[in-house]
Amino acid sequence: MDFGEDIGLWQRKLSDSPEGMARRLAVFEALGIKTGQSILDLGCGGGHLVRDVALAIGDSGRVVGFDTSKDQLQSAGALCPGLSAVHLVEGDATDMPFDDGEFDRLASIQTLEYIPNVDGAIREARRVLKLGGKAALVSVLWDHWRFHGAEPVLNKKMHDAWRQHCPHQMLPPELPGKLEAAGFAGVAQKPIAFMNSTMHENAYASWAAKLVGAYAISNGVKDADAVLWLAQLEKADSEGRFCFVSVPVLTTATAAYGHKQTVAH
Numbered sequence: 048m049d050f051g052e053d054i055g056l057w058q059r060k061l062s063d064s065p066e067g068m069a070r071r072l073a074v075f076e077a078l079g080i081k082t083g084q085s086i087l088d089l090g091c092g093g094g095h096l097v098r099d100v101a102l103a104i105g106d107s108g109r110v111v112g113f114d115t116s117k118d119q120l121q122s123a124g125a126l127c128p129g130l131s132a133v134h135l136v137e138g139d140a141t142d143m144p145f146d147d148g149e150f151d152r153l154a155s156i157q158t159l160e161y162i163p164n165v166d167g168a169i170r171e172a173r174r175v176l177k178l179g180g181k182a183a184l185v186s187v188l189w190d191h192w193r194f195h196g197a198e199p200v201l202n203k204k205m206h207d208a209w210r211q212h213c214p215h216q217m218l219p220p221e222l223p224g225k226l227e228a229a230g231f232a233g234v235a236q237k238p239i240a241f242m243n244s245t246m247h248e249n250a251y252a253s254w255a256a257k258l259v260g261a262y263a264i265s266n267g268v269k270d271a272d273a274v275l276w277l278a279q280l281e282k283a284d285s286e287g288r289f290c291f292v293s294v295p296v297l298t299t300a301t302a303a304y305g306h307k308q309t310v311a312h
């Protein structure tokens with residue numbers, strides 16, 4: 048997906064929302080962040096987690112925001128002025144320009160499911176972590192990511208178009224096996240499910256609906272259908288029968304073996 052202009056803005060609005068904050072809080076707590084650590088945020092997007100982590104680890108620590116998108120990295124830079132711990136690096140998760148065991152912690156929120164060679168990215172995640180280093184990964188159960196309130200046939204058409212935005216629709220159930228195969232242990236999972244029952248200005252659902260509409264149009268759905276779908280959702284909201292449900296899943300794991308390196312602190 049191209050994160051320039053509207054798409055990038057809407058994606059960052061999703062991160063700004065209370066539901067976006069909840070995912071960061073879950074990751075932050077799972078990682079046990081301490082002053083002075085070195086931390087990688089894989090697929091850092093607009094830099095919200097990078098900023099939160101930098102404020103916690105202080106000047107003696109280092110947080111690297113890593114992303115393929117120049118636009119996202121530029122936004123991340125704008126969000127982190129004056130934070131000397133922050134380093135922003137462009138590149139692909141399947142071939143990272145970091146040394147073995149360079150990081151104490153690795154975070155990745157809603158990114159792994161977009162990477163076609165997700166096994167390659169997980170192997171790289173293990174490689175750049177120190178032995179005993181922790182990973183906290185959030186991926187969405189996209190089969191269960193759903194708007195309710197629009198006319199069912201049109202609603203299905205919009206969701207079917209949206210499915211194409213992500214190659215791994217149901218990554219969380221596959222992650223434990225993939226992580227263990229790559230040299231992680233102690234894998235645990237926890238849902239961070241939420242429901243929006245209204246589309247207020249800072250609701251995840253408000254920005255997600257715009258994204259789905261624009262994506263569907265760029266993937267063959269008629270403009271008029273997308274506009275009608277958005278209007279139907281708004282009508283459902285005004286009549287008190289709107290709902291949006293998502294089930295992001297937090298997966299945590301510890302780097303267990305396979306690389307000669309120093310021990311994480």
Ligand SMILES: C[S@@+](CC[C@H](N)C(=O)[O-])C[C@H]1O[C@@H](n2cnc3c(N)ncnc32)[C@H](O)[C@@H]1O
Nearest residue numbers: 062090091092114115116119139140156157158
């Ligand atoms: C949905 S956004 C999530 C951003 C951020 N983690 C957040 O929660 O706000 C996914 C991000 O992953 C990045 N991304 C996708 N494929 C990638 C890859 N192969 N390597 C690194 N970053 C990637 C995208 O550019 C995008 O910024």
